[in-house]
Amino acid sequence: VVPGSVTDPHHRADRRASPVTSSSTLGMISHSAIIKDLINNIFKVAASGFPVLIEGETGSGKELVSRGIHECSGRKDSPFVVVNCGAISPELIESELFGHEKGAFTGATAQRRGAFEIAHGGSIFLDEIGELPLRLQPKLLRALEQKEIKRVGGNDSILVDVRVLAATNRNLRKEVSDRNFRDDLYFRISTITLSVPPLRDRREDILPIAIHFLSDVASRANRPAPELSSPAAEFLSSHDWPGNVRELRNAIQRAVVMSDGPSLGVRDFSFLHSTNPESPAVVADHSLSRWEMSEKTNILNELSRQKGNKTQTARELGIAKSTLFEKLKKYGIRTPK
Structure with missing residues (x-):
């Protein structure tokens, strides 16, 4: 649904009026040139298989951008899996990403696939990647570079074909300089960077x-x-x-x-x-x-x-x-x- 614009004689926001220059491509409603440029860039980067880092403030639409990249890519018919790294406790995030074997820890009563296995052939969106614990960053880097993961409590390497789309509301370059984020992982995920402007x-x-x-x-x-x-x-x-x-x-x-x-x-x-x-x-x-x-x-x-x-x-x-x-x-x- 494309929303209306302020066009009636009384200068009211009339929801029934049809906009002339707005865009609702990929679910992004816009009159602004800056968002139209962002949409064009989404189409450009979607064709590649490179990781993409999406920067922007909280609530600005970073997940919408990631979904747009996935939907415009050759992986659109494969899974799109979302993991919010800031909403999962540090003790559980490894299992959430890579899965676990039965008995790997207290409460692991059955084998469980992680997000990377579920997303095989498709894309994984790692929201708030700046919250990822330092101890897990080498394992994510390995998944990116070697395209393989190990479940928690497992010994076997599992091949995964996944495109990583990451997002952050932090300044990861500063996090790298403060040694809160690995520089090798930062350079790997920021091959392509898109910025989502704030609404103001x-x-x-x-x-x-x-x-x-x-x-x-x-x-x-x-x-x-x-x-x-x-x-x-x-x-x-x-x-x-x-x-x-x-x-x-x-x-x-x-x-x-x-x-x-x-x-x-x-x-x-x-x-x-x-x-x-x-x-x-x-x-x-x-x-x-x-x-x-x-x-x-x-x-x-x-x-x-x-x-x-x-x-x-x-x-x-x-x-x-x-x-x-x-x-x-x-x-x-x-x-x-």
């Missing part, structure tokens, strides 16, 4: 994406899709969206579910800039940029919604728990133990 750098895409989500969410909620008032459209377009497309989608979902009328106004999105002025954690720090303040507010709001549950907060924000802790420390946000 392509503001002309915000309304088309929002209107698409309006239609989709309303359909799921079994109700007519509300329209955006002109002030609401302007508000959404000016918001910095530290959580990017994921945050925009969640905001639309919440607004649609909680609204009563046929249109959405600014007040339906008041939760995007609501803070508790009495909390010392939300006192404005003038050393922070506007975007950092917006990100800080986004984290505070999600923590409040999750009643301080950091695991659930990290999951809803789409980041690793360790990344959340880093941001809490950076912004001086204190939560109950």
